[in-house]
Amino acid sequence: MNTDQILRTFTDFYVERGHHLITGGTLLPPPSDPVLFTTSGMHPLTPYLEGRPHPRGRRLVNVQRCLRTTDLDEVGDSTHLTVFEMLGSWSLGDYGHPQSLRWGYELLRDGFGIPHGQLYVTVFGGDEQVGPDSESLETWRELGVPVERTREDNWWSNGPVGPCGPDSEIFLWAGDTPPRGTPTTDPRWVEVWNHVSMRYRRHEDGSLTPLPQPSIDTGMGLERLVTVLQGHNSVYDTDLFEPWTRLLRPLWDLDEPSLRLLSDHLRSGIVVIGEGVRPSPTGRGYVLRRLVRRTLTTLWQHDPTRTLSDLPPDLVEHTLDRFRMPGGTDHVREVLLAEESRFTGLLDRGRRLLSRPRYQGKLTDQDYDYLHDTHGLPRDLVMTLQGQDG
Numbered sequence: 133m134n135t136d137q138i139l140r141t142f143t144d145f146y147v148e149r150g151h152h153l154i155t156g157g158t159l160l161p162p163p164s165d166p167v168l169f170t171t172s173g174m175h176p177l178t179p180y181l182e183g184r185p186h187p188r189g190r191r192l193v194n195v196q197r198c199l200r201t202t203d204l205d206e207v208g209d210s211t212h213l214t215v216f217e218m219l220g221s222w223s224l225g226d227y228g229h230p231q232s233l234r235w236g237y238e239l240l241r242d243g244f245g246i247p248h249g250q251l252y253v254t255v256f257g258g259d260e261q262v263g264p265d266s267e268s269l270e271t272w273r274e275l276g277v278p279v280e281r282t283r284e285d286n287w288w289s290n291g292p293v294g295p296c297g298p299d300s301e302i303f304l305w306a307g308d309t310p311p312r313g314t315p316t317t318d319p320r321w322v323e324v325w326n327h328v329s330m331r332y333r334r335h336e337d338g339s340l341t342p343l344p345q346p347s348i349d350t351g352m353g354l355e356r357l358v359t360v361l362q363g364h365n366s367v368y369d370t371d372l373f374e375p376w377t378r379l380l381r382p383l384w385d386l387d388e389p390s391l392r393l394l395s396d397h398l399r400s401g402i403v404v405i406g407e408g409v410r411p412s413p414t415g416r417g418y419v420l421r422r423l424v425r426r427t428l429t430t431l432w433q434h435d436p437t438r439t440l441s442d443l444p445p446d447l448v449e450h451t452l453d454r455f456r457m458p459g460g461t462d463h464v465r466e467v468l469l470a471e472e473s474r475f476t477g478l479l480d481r482g483r484r485l486l487s488r489p490r491y492q493g494k495l496t497d498q499d500y501d502y503l504h505d506t507h508g509l510p511r512d513l514v515m516t517l518q519g520q521d522g
């Protein structure tokens with residue numbers, strides 16, 4: 133199955149079971165929201181998980197684009213991406229956890245063709261405040277799927293306060309041998325899907341009270357699912373990244389870690405620009421700026437004459453299509469090239485300044501402040517020029 137087929141199989145399955153397909157929301161939460169970018173499928177639905185009636189009803193399904201900067205340093209390994217899509221289903225005070233788990237099992241086995249023996253699940257084993265999730269345990273036992281119990285790993289919350297509850301995570305075997313061990317003992321069990329029973333609200337003092345209306349929130353990372361279903365070990369080997377690998381490798385003659393980093397950061401940068409964000413010194417614009425500048429530093433490591441003006445327009449178009457974003461490729465390229473030119477100018481100025489005797493050796497906080505306030509050179513850039521940061 134290619135990515136589009138996988139996506140459609142998921143949404144069709146839930147639509148056939150009475151769920152309303154809500155449009156995959158933007159990466160940008162409303163101004164009242166303290167976070168910069170949407171980080172999970174459930175995030176925009178938080179008020180409804182807390183009890184507000186949703187205009188589309190009690191059963192929802194969607195594909196949500198998300199951005200996580202916490203993983204920025206892990207980008208380049210085989211699973212973490214900065215921008216990714218999350219498949220989600222919700223029961224807002226409608227059916228309960230057992231039904232959600234049963235449908236999850238049915239979709240994985242019949243919809244995606246995953247052999248029963250390649251599934252393992254974890255459930256909440258209980259702690260000082262909440263007893264074990266025996267409802268889920270019972271459901272999985274009836275389905276004949278092996279279960280492991282954990283504590284912290286099977287409790288989901290969006291933050292220190294707010295809606296939360298026990299969850300059950302579904303793992304698929306991605307090893308070359310027959311399945312072995314359990315999700316906590318063998319990393320070849322790959323977590324793909326989380327079914328959360330959103331039943332409590334956590335308060336400032338750490339106490340829990342039951343939500344007036346318990347709900348179910350499930351989320352599954354599309355790219356990770358695609359990787360496992362297509363039989364790969366790395367997301368960069370899937371059809372999602374095929375154009376990137378095909379076009380970038382010969383263009384810039386890159387080693388594998390650089391190819392991955394460039395593919396992730398450029399793809400993410402294109403989506404963020406598509407959302408209307410522009411590079412800037414703070415907030416969302418700063419995240420975009422870091423993505424583009426890290427791309428450029430990597431690109432220039434081997435050859436400083438490389439430029440984003442060589443970026444194939446097909447890759448921009450492919451990304452905008454993938455994320456169902458209107459808007460032309462020219463515009464995205466203009467933003468990227470303007471940032472490249474700004475960064476080049478800053479680097480030239482920075483190199484000239486840092487070659488002065490007073491900047492040889494370790495810089496003080498005062499030096500950093502002066503370089504920033506008087507010459508517009510941010511600390512991370514100065515550190516890059518001094519070879520302390522990649």
Ligand code: SER
Nearest residue numbers: 172174326349350351
């Ligand atoms: N809230 C859960 C998660 O983000 C399921 O959507 O993993």
